[in-house]
Amino acid sequence: TSNKTRYLSHSSLFLDRKEWADLEPVPQDDGPNPVVKIAYSEKFTDVFDMFRALLQNDEKSERAFALTTEAIDLNAANYTVWHYRRVLLQALDKDLREEMKYITAIIEDQPKNYQVWHHRRMVVEWLNDPSEELQFVAEILSQDAKNYHAWQHRQWVMQEYKLWDGELEYVEELLEEDVRNNSAWNQRHFVINHTSGYSDSSILDREVQYTLKQIKKAPHNESAWNYLNGILQDGGLSSFPGLLEQVTELQDTCSSPYLTAFLVDLYEDALETNSSSYDQQEMFNKALELCKFLAEEKDTIRREYWNYVSRSLQNTYGSGDPVSASSDPPPPPSSSQLPDMEPSDP
């Protein structure tokens, strides 16, 4: 092709365009016996051969910028191209508002791409303007309410620019739409953690009541049970007044393995804190009984786990013989049971 006169300006290949005639394309150096060799289309090869040429010459021009757009269209995961585009945005003093429109379009089309979200963050930082971000992320979440990149961007914007107002309301809207949206429950925790915190007893009360209300609506929703557990960890499940009664009451209408597991957690907390509000022996017996119930009947997929919890409880709070995992005499203790893991292990 080096002999071919490059006069075509309407060809779709950069190779054939007269405005690019001065640039010698640089083929990819895969070596003589390539591996994982991709059968690139003619267009792909053309664009990236030109990209390599630009990169090699460190060219900072409008045509280079236009070429990055083509390259991104062919492979939006090429982080080298995105980096180069950022260099050009600054070197050519490009209109960043226009760039935001472009980024918006790419994200709408490929919402699970790491590079484009990072690029958006960079441009928002350069503009120092987060004013469109929450609405934009809400729009992406309306298409996929659990998009991890979207939530990451949202949390970054909120923390960086201190935009906490209205977020709890937004979370509640999302939970109205889908009470099982675990990302929304996480966002609830995020907002409260960074604003009021959970130490205030009126906040904690409100959250516990809100969560119990959601549990009554959908008793088999694991997210709500995990949230209830999560917010009470610090204070202790058994220390929250009336909780055992409220949860026990739910058993008739809202029984689920999650309720049972929650009771195990509560009993375990009572044992751990040696709470005088509870009969320690009763807590111990009930905890073991429920572990057995879960392992053998209600949550058998986690049999190994519940049996372990049971053994641990017996080992810590039981009165008597040491507990082992098998009915055989225990093997002599040795580190040979350990999976070989340390870098220094043979």
Next chain:
Amino acid sequence: MEEASPPLRCFRESHSSELFSDDGVQTVTSKEQQHYHYLKKGLRHLSDAYECLDASRPWLCYWILHSLELLEEPVPAAVASDVCQFLARCQSPTGGFGGGPGQHAHLAPTYAAVNALCILGTEEAYKVINREKLLDFLYSVKQPDGSFVMHVGGEVDVRSAYCAASVASLTNIITPTLFDGTHNWILSCQNWEGGLGGVPGLEAHGGYTFCGTAALVILGKEHMLDLKALLRWVTSKQMRFEGGFQGRCNKLVDGCYSFWQAGLLPLLHRALFKEGDSTLSESSWMFEREALQEYILLCCQNPGGGLLDKPGKSRDFYHTCYCLSGLSVAQHFGNKDLHNELILGRDENRLAPTHPVYNICPEKVAQAIEHFHQLPVPVQTGPTPSAMDQS
């Protein structure tokens, strides 16, 4: 309780009385052969459908080579040498590996390239890695708060710490300051659910939880996690119906979490053992091994070769790698001294064991560590750790 509508025909009891016996003649579909051909071909040629992975070619090398080693299929010496030469072309002059020749260095293809070279395990493979420059690269992406960006001018998340810890420990380039603050940053990713998010504040996710936990194991700081909360979270991620694992609470099962999630159980077992826990099982990881194997073998295999997320999805090399890795974790408990195998189905389903931290075979880990520990730790020569590059 009365059925509201008549039971579906396919659920009727009468089926069992019409069940054929198999005439004593088995039709053997040796799926391993199918997978082998899919992998062997992919190691050389990929269709244009793979243009989207043009910035991840070292990953393709690793996913395929690791799958082959799990299937105990050898790689011919000529192919191995070609992989070495290709990865050498992916290495950046400033250190680390990029997604293809001429691309900037990035921690993910760096992780993949080092793993692939360690699987090959030849002198030629080890020699590809420029350790001095690799150390410079790691320092160039290190952040003041202990985290790492994935590439210069790139994003931070917990994958980067794992990629950095993995390559640094295998190639013996860990200096006293390289991981300053890293363990604390990773710990701040553990959230109210018990698992870890990609960055502090985010939802607990199997992929990120694996990366954070494995990185802490390498750094010797796994005991600083709330291990009980993490154990509760990960065991809850096994789906009671499907048998496979979900990546996040209330999301769908996916074959790749067979490794990211189930692979946490060996790590936690060891961590708890080191804490002095005497109530650990002596025969099994704390998940339903048979159910996971059933999910992978019955739902995640493409009859033409390769494995996948769930029925209805297309095969790809990423899912092939991680479904097989998860199957291996489920099959093998313990280590070379104390080993308990649970192979669902035919003996031919048995895969080689995999190392739960690096996800390459344990012998290859040991061999690489032995090789690189004979070399001195390089001295950092590049620029000192910088705040995130503005471009």
